[in-house]
Amino acid sequence: MSGSVSQHNVGLFPVCYRIGTGQPGAQSLALNLLVSTPQQEVTGTAAVTQATNPPLDVHSDVWGEYTYLTVMKPGVSKILITAQGNHGGPGCNSIVNFRVHLVVGTDWKEGVANYQYLNGTQWVEVNNVPAHLQPVPSHVLPPFEPGPVIEPYRPIMPLYAAPIQSAIASGDLAQMKSLARLGKQQLEQLPQLRIALESAKKELSQLLSR
DSSP states (O other), X not given: OOSOOOTTOOSEEEEEEEESOXXXXXXXXXXXXXXXXXXXXXXXXXXXXXXXXXXXXXXXXXXXXXXXXXXXXXXXXXXXXXXXXXXSOTTSOOOOOEEEEEEEETTSSEEEEEEEEEETTEEEEEEEEEEEEEOOOGGGSOSSOOOOOOOTTOOOOOOSHHHHHHHHHHTOHHHHHHHHHHHHHHHHTHHHHHHHHHHXXXXXXXXXXX
């Protein structure tokens, strides 16, 4: 994967999928992705291989996005990963030689993929192939200093009066401790928030007066 990961980008976690039937001699897709939860984007690498004569070996630098496919109960929600790839990444003039649509569960573990790859001058399409999450190799981890750990599905708790009062009424000690910690953090950041808000107001007034 070309380029580097910003040290200020938080909410990153790697996933590695082995996509294929697993049968001896069958075609296999190794999809290694770094997931950015703030932007809901993915970047990484893809390798389509098969023990044929001549052997199949198509490598790509991959980029794309993911979205949540939410359905009403009792349906099951899914995650759709859509990506494409080439040699060098999105900033390169290289032609696209790989595309993938991968649907996995909300735990990111199992799913089904449709993918295409350019084998010389011909596009080859592979549909409805099972995908399985694999252990992450050490070389897949991003080259950046560790930052705050953000879980993929960490719930968002707005710190308003209602959640605090609800926690007090329920007697939930763990939730009250969590809210107290979040409240302290927000109060400590309040002066910076006020300064930033004033700067935003000034900038907005200048833009509106033009």
